[in-house]
Amino acid sequence: MRAVVYAVIAVIGIVLPGHAFADDAQAPEMSADRPVMCLRDASDQVWRIQCDPRTKVCLYAPNEELDSTGGRVKPLERARTCELDAPFDRAGMEKQGFTFIAGRVDAPYGWMRDERQRVFQVNFDLRRRLYFGVAYTPQKVIDNPLESTRTSVDFGLFVFDYLQGGRTPTRHRIRLFEGQVHMQPFSAEVVMAHYDISHRFMDPLLRITTFVGTPARHDLVLDLGMWSEVGSLELHKTPMGNSQLWRHATAQVTLDLWQSANLDSFARLRTGLGFEGQRDDVNGYRSAVTESSAFDIDWVLDPAGFHNVRFELLHEIPRYFTPTATTGRYVQRFKAGLQYEAIILAINDQPITLKLAGSGEKRNDLPGVPDKWSFILDAGLRFNLWAPPRSRS
Amino acid sequence: MGAAKVALVGAALAILTSRARAEECTGVSRLGQRFATCFDLGNRLSVTAGSEGFGLAIGLRHEITFEDDPDLEWKMEHRLVDGGYSLLDDRFTGTFYRGRYLRHSRDGHIVIPLGTPKKVFLPFDIGALFEVGKLDFQRMQPSFQIGVVRVAPVVDFARALNYRRVFAIGPSMHWDMDVDRSFKAVTEQTVAPFTEGLVTMRLESSDGLYSAEARAEAGTAWHSDRGWHPEARAEATLERIVLAIRDRPVAITAGVQYDSARAETLARIGARFVVFDRPDPRVSLHPPQVAPPAPPAPVMPPVPTPLPPPELPTDVHTPDAEPAPDAGRVIDGEHALAFILAV
Numbered sequence: 001m002r003a004v005v006y007a008v009i010a011v012i013g014i015v016l017p018g019h020a021f022a023d024d025a026q027a028p029e030m031s032a033d034r035p036v037m038c039l040r041d042a043s044d045q046v047w048r049i050q051c052d053p054r055t056k057v058c059l060y061a062p063n064e065e066l067d068s069t070g071g072r073v074k075p076l077e078r079a080r081t082c083e084l085d086a087p088f089d090r091a092g093m094e095k096q097g098f099t100f101i102a103g104r105v106d107a108p109y110g111w112m113r114d115e116r117q118r119v120f121q122v123n124f125d126l127r128r129r130l131y132f133g134v135a136y137t138p139q140k141v142i143d144n145p146l147e148s149t150r151t152s153v154d155f156g157l158f159v160f161d162y163l164q165g166g167r168t169p170t171r172h173r174i175r176l177f178e179g180q181v182h183m184q185p186f187s188a189e190v191v192m193a194h195y196d197i198s199h200r201f202m203d204p205l206l207r208i209t210t211f212v213g214t215p216a217r218h219d220l221v222l223d224l225g226m227w228s229e230v231g232s233l234e235l236h237k238t239p240m241g242n243s244q245l246w247r248h249a250t251a252q253v254t255l256d257l258w259q260s261a262n263l264d265s266f267a268r269l270r271t272g273l274g275f276e277g278q279r280d281d282v283n284g285y286r287s288a289v290t291e292s293s294a295f296d297i298d299w300v301l302d303p304a305g306f307h308n309v310r311f312e313l314l315h316e317i318p319r320y321f322t323p324t325a326t327t328g329r330y331v332q333r334f335k336a337g338l339q340y341e342a343i344i345l346a347i348n349d350q351p352i353t354l355k356l357a358g359s360g361e362k363r364n365d366l367p368g369v370p371d372k373w374s375f376i377l378d379a380g381l382r383f384n385l386w387a388p389p390r391s392r393s
Numbered sequence: 394m395g396a397a398k399v400a401l402v403g404a405a406l407a408i409l410t411s412r413a414r415a416e417e418c419t420g421v422s423r424l425g426q427r428f429a430t431c432f433d434l435g436n437r438l439s440v441t442a443g444s445e446g447f448g449l450a451i452g453l454r455h456e457i458t459f460e461d462d463p464d465l466e467w468k469m470e471h472r473l474v475d476g477g478y479s480l481l482d483d484r485f486t487g488t489f490y491r492g493r494y495l496r497h498s499r500d501g502h503i504v505i506p507l508g509t510p511k512k513v514f515l516p517f518d519i520g521a522l523f524e525v526g527k528l529d530f531q532r533m534q535p536s537f538q539i540g541v542v543r544v545a546p547v548v549d550f551a552r553a554l555n556y557r558r559v560f561a562i563g564p565s566m567h568w569d570m571d572v573d574r575s576f577k578a579v580t581e582q583t584v585a586p587f588t589e590g591l592v593t594m595r596l597e598s599s600d601g602l603y604s605a606e607a608r609a610e611a612g613t614a615w616h617s618d619r620g621w622h623p624e625a626r627a628e629a630t631l632e633r634i635v636l637a638i639r640d641r642p643v644a645i646t647a648g649v650q651y652d653s654a655r656a657e658t659l660a661r662i663g664a665r666f667v668v669f670d671r672p673d674p675r676v677s678l679h680p681p682q683v684a685p686p687a688p689p690a691p692v693m694p695p696v697p698t699p700l701p702p703p704e705l706p707t708d709v710h711t712p713d714a715e716p717a718p719d720a721g722r723v724i725d726g727e728h729a730l731a732f733i734l735a736v
Contacts, residue, residue: 077500078462108461120502130494130521132544132566134587151615153566153586155544157523177525177542181568186582186617188568190541235570235579237617242579279578347503348496348519383546385494385521 027115030059030106038063038082045072048082048105051098058093059103066116077119078108110389121349123304125390126341127161127173127264133355135380137182152378154180154355163262163391170199171263182376185237192231198256198263199225223256227270240368241281250274250292262391265299276318282367283325288318305390310339318365331365334373341382353382418600418675429640429676432601434632435470435556437670441477441646443663448477454556464499468520468556482531488540489526493593495549495559496520518549520561522593527569536571536580543567545591557597565591565610583654585614589624601642601673604632625653632665640678641667 030036030050037049051058063079064072090100104113110123132155157177164170172195179190204219232247252272259266271293279285294314301307316333323329337359343351357378364371418431435454441447451474457467469492476487501515527540547563564587571581589612597604611625630648637643644665651658672678 074499077464118500118502130523132521132546134566151586153568153584155542155566157525179542181584181586183584183586183615186584188541188582235582237582244579281578285577345503348498348501348515350496350519383521385496385519 027061027103028059028101029104029113030061032080032106032108036080036082036106037086037088038084039088040085046084048079049088049100050103050106051093056097056099058098058100060100061103061105061117063105065118068116076105076117078111079105079119108389109392121346121389123389124343124346124351124384124387125161125305126308126343126351126353126384126387127159129156129159129387130385131156131159131353131382133353133380133382135355135357135378137376137378137380150182150184152180152182152380154380154382161264163264168200168202169263170197172197186235187237188233188235190233191229194229196227196254197225198254198259198266198268199223200256200259200263223259225254225256225268227252227254227272229274236366236369238280238366238368243278243280243366245276245278245365247274247276247290250290252292252294260300264390267297267299268295270294270296278318278365280367283327286320286322286324288320290316290318292316300390303390306343308341310337310341312337326367327365331363333363333365334361335363336360339378351384351387353384355380355382418673419677427678427680429637429672429678430600431673431675432634432637432642432667433671433673434597434601434604438668439665439670440668441663441665443646443661445481445659445661445663446477446479448475448663450475466497466554468495468497470494470556476528483533484529484531486529487527488524489528490524492521492523493559494520494523495547495561497549497552497554501552515548516550516552518552519547520549521546522561522563522565522591524567535575536573538569538571540567540569547591547593556595557599559593559595561594562590562592565589565612567614580618582617583614585612585624588612588614602634606630623653625651627651640672640676641670643667 030048031052034050034052038046039049040046046063047060048063049058049060062072063076063082065074065076067073094100104115105117107113107119110121111119112122113119133153135152135154137150137152155178156175158174159178160174162172162174164172175191175194177190177192178194179188181188200223201221205222206220208218208220210216210218228249228251229247230249232250234245234247236243236245250272251274252270254268254270256266256268258268271291274290274292275287276290277285277287292314294312296313297309297311299309301309312335314333314335316335318331318333320327320329320331337357339355339357341353341355344354345352355378358375359378360373360375362371362373363369418429420428420430422428433454435452438449438451440449450472453469453471453473455469457469459465472488472491474487474489475491476485478485495518497518501517501519503513503515522543522545524540524543527543528537529540530537543565544567545563545565547561549559549561551558551560553559565585566587567583567585567589569583570579571583572578573580589610591608591610593606593608595604595606607627607629609625609627611623613621613623615621628648628650630646632644632646634642634644644667645662646665647660647662649658649660
């Protein structure tokens, strides 16, 4: 039964947005790139008219929003100004072969209008938002397949990407107070502040010229960037008590293997060092310098920002200043996660997204937790605030 | 003189209209000194002293508007370092950050992306509450509580243009933990994954002299040591500004707080002193200065226009004659006739 429910939710999330903008049933929309006129009719009602001399078609639409009965109720939202009462010879234009068709007033990029000229957002930047969500999280541990199911919540107080354009663009990514909490058994992660940048270099770091045959130039472009986090807390409930892991600060160098045009999607490697402190009921508190490396993919699949995929493969090697009773001086943590997020609904232009995620973990730093891979699946909904339209790429 | 009259009348009109506008929130004493009668309750740093102890809070309010959609506005309310210390209990409670964000639009709606997207009208604004870093520390207790995060998406039925009215409800999520002071370890986690409901209300008079705020939460929360349990919390606060010192308001506050998890009900009363605040924009403490009429321009004597030189006859030829022997001499009246005849 649950599988059916998930399948239905997945269909809603995946299929509906794909069909969201089938425009076939809609009246044609005026072009935002061509001029539009506002004309007053005999009953003093104002209409917007836009004529295309190439197709000999004039689209007209009321200059107000309509109610369900077709009555004019209020001014248009997000409509550009138009020249009022400009000279217009309809009879003459009809003699020239122009036809007049009812249409929709144009809307700004990222927005559209319905037949009643009401505007709404259809393009969302999920890299600029505040979000919180809840998910159902069945868990399967390889050595204990009967582990109980559980629920999780996640949140992000401030998710903000900023693109500095130009010939060598840079994308700044800021995340404040982002995390998630799993229950039964309990685990939680929260990051106070995160900042990373992606940069595209114009000049190659190395250019190699080969002289075998026709001389040829081969550029080696290294799109280097930076990744950092401050104040990360990870909590685990283990068979031998509670564990707290404070990653005080982590700094890494990134190498983007692939970047989209506006840098909002990428595949990258990153590596660096961090300073952490860990406390559990068996070993007490201990500090470590941690070498960490990761491979990340962050991919916006469609121009409207409805489908988003994230992948992370993380490897950490903390080196404790003093060895503990259950671990040596070195331990290892592996983590892999794949997440798909799709917009399924918007309330007052604030999107609700479906999140499907799977992650696995293998570590030997937690007393009582076997050094084996364990996997978690998440399926849930997120409520997002802000999420303005994506900038044109 | 006419221009001076016009200037005086204009200045008088300007004073009268500004007074009419300022009268709403500006009082004038018998000596003509002005004082504020309206206060901005959202942008201030205040100190509270009361039956429980001392408190401090920083409040900020601002709007986010959009040029291309004047009917849309985000009303952002922030409270930073909202805390208090109770002398009786030797107890500190505080919240590092508390935000309430409400998206006010003239046209509330829901978009259903089913086939052709459809827009369904909804009679409410939407928004969210967000709290980070709540601390409850009591010296006599072996553990203290940290509220890591509390969020709630809300729908606001008040749909007010300003901050004075809020009536919002929504599901609430929170994650709290108990920390043992001796072991410096987390002993209990409490999580409510949107399994609680939240109601928040605010009423504020237009002059800011009266305000009331209430919030209630109820539902079930999961505790790491004892599973799911019902819990409820509620708090209400009244504030009445009774005087102002140098236009900084001083208010009487009263509040009540209930927490089922702690099985405690607290009532408090106190006085709140505003240390810094943003003056209400409707207050005009400084009357507009009347510029004195411009002094009349000094009267200058008329400058005589020089007469054009007489035109020379063009057909008269001046021969290159030798200079007359008398040229350069002063001719007196006696010799004038003889001179003319000779020429």
